[in-house]
Amino acid sequence: MQTSEKESIGRLLKEAEIYRSHGLLSNSRAKYLEILSMSRKSSAISKNQKFIDGIKSKIRAVEKSLDELRKRPDKPQLNQDMQALIKKLFSFSKTEAAAAIEGAVALAKFGQYEKALYEFHLLLSQGILPLVMAKNIIRCHVALKKPDAAAEEFSKWLSRDLFSFDELAQLRSFTAAAFEKEGIHTPLPELFTRPRKTFSVNKEEETFLEISAISIHLQNGPFQSENLDFEVHFQSANTVTVHLPSTRKEIAEFFVPGTRLDNIECYSPITVFRSSGTVAGKATIKHGPKRGDYTLDISIDAD
């Protein structure tokens, strides 16, 4: 073996070993293959069968590790303590219901579908955002590759007075789309008759995301450098009502109807999004324990 060849292969071997020890298995494999190729081309080394076998054995070992990694589940099931920790760490909202939804969504995103299913069912039974919960339940069943369970769940909803006809239609098409995406052909029950329960929810109300809190960032004026955070007390379609204590009179005075708000962060139980809006109304509370406080109606731009 030529000295320069020997040195080159020695360097490559060290490199391959370092990559392997750092878990960079593909890089390690590539280096070993490079060594093998060099060795085969070299008249001196190509005869050293023991050396070549040694390199081949290293390649096999790295490939075995790569294969094991590929076969490992992306999101293994965790024990109850870890699931509880995920739920706790990823619930950010101040309101109990919103925090519970965030925790359940986090469990699902971390692949803890069985536990997430339990949480979504619990929230559904409490009447919290039923349509959103139902969609999440379907998502979990599909992720668990249990389309029959999803279809059965849908059948149950059909027979109960939980959703309006339009909502059931939405759920059916949502489930069908989720099945189609995964190449699932499980049939879903048809919607024939309109259930007893009817809702007078208009289209806008149905499609606008529930907002639990907003944070207003003003571009100018006396509150320019502040984040004005408000919890949403009431929402009708894209208009939210927030409460302002009388101690924050200066803010209430600043927000006159028509004031344009170009930077609003909206916190919904399932996401945070940036939007803009307009102050639609302002009122002073005249009765009750919050007498003297203010309410602000803010119309969020639905773009």
Added chain:
Amino acid sequence: MAIFNAKDRIIECKLVFYGPGRGGKTTNLEYIFKAFNKNTSSEMISINTMGDRTLFFDFLPLGLGKIRGCEVKIQLYTVPGQARYRSTRKLVLKGVDGVVFVADSLEVRRKANLLSLRDLADNLKSEGKNIFRIPLVMQYNKRDLEGHEVPLLPLETLDMDLNSKLKAPHFAASALKGEGVGATLKHALLLTLRRLQTDLKWTR
């Protein structure tokens, strides 16, 4: 999204160690756990059931004691670096107050560093945050491999690749040996707490 409990004067904030897979994020946290164990309020939790690769995240709560009359608690997180765990990274980044970007000095990881930084910028954007504005510290890890006959990116190249526009404070480090880990953490905490002081109007 730091939590400020005005009544009890407690501030809780979140620092995330981000970077490409196998870059040394977990090793950073392990070192911090060992070196700062006086400040840790519980064990480091690695939600990582598959050997040495982070699948979900690592979590280490740290107490910094009283600063300007407030009890300051920090939650340190790592994200899974592998490209396929994007949705997990997004989730871990939720409510982040500061970021340490752990770059891998190995030349073969140059592209992975760049992709991870872009991924960070995108995920911060979807959180309504800007990579240019968030408290950010760069760490150029694995410097212990210098002289080990493995192609390593010079610090200048790493800085040019990753930090020429961001101009974030940067530290050479070997998380394995603990070198530069403390300095990185201290600077990241300093930037994060300074920002929180401004944002939360936090005074004694």
